[in-house]
Amino acid sequence: MRNAEATRERILEAAMAEFSAYGIAGARVDRIAKNAGCNKNMIYIYFENKETLFTTILQKHLARVYEELTFTPDDLAGYAARVFDFTMKQPDLMRLMAWFSLEQKADSPAVRVAVHDAKVAALLKAQSAGQVGTTFPPGFLLTAIMTLATAWTPANPFGPSLDPDAAKDPATLRNAIAEAVRLIAQGNEETRS
Incomplete structure (x- = not known):
């Protein structure tokens, strides 16, 4: 379970860098997977698609903003x-x-x-x-x-x-x-x- 959570967090971290640099349209799932050190399929297992991954990251960071x-x-x-x-x-x-x-x-x-x-x-x-x-x-x-x-x-x-x-x-x-x-x-x- 810990390994799965660590992989998910690495994906979110890599995706944050990718989306902030390229946006949704320009972001590439292959680059996110490479930078997260995981298989591309893991991204789809955890997040279904690129748009859901983007929304997940946005919501995560907005929640932090509202908290802080x-x-x-x-x-x-x-x-x-x-x-x-x-x-x-x-x-x-x-x-x-x-x-x-x-x-x-x-x-x-x-x-x-x-x-x-x-x-x-x-x-x-x-x-x-x-x-x-x-x-x-x-x-x-x-x-x-x-x-x-x-x-x-x-x-x-x-x-x-x-x-x-x-x-x-x-x-x-x-x-x-x-x-x-x-x-x-x-x-x-x-x-x-």
């Missing part, structure tokens, strides 16, 4: 800073997410949709309690936060290529992102008072 990054609607700037730190250290995951978005081979995993909906609901509740400004709808606000927090990851077409010097000082960049999120989250509320 607690959403804090009462501290959106802090949340954005934590997302920034996490994603800058996870270039393979960010490329995997980019490939998922580009190829749209499958529906978004149910857990991703559920977590997103819970965050939007928490933002709406925070807005109703006066903790977060109401200038922007919660869905837009969440998208803006995630976009800012991940703008300088290697998979983003803007931050790294248009402003590469910013990433040379990650602490300053992190603080700028947190401040931008703080201002967006407060909205026009402060200026109206």
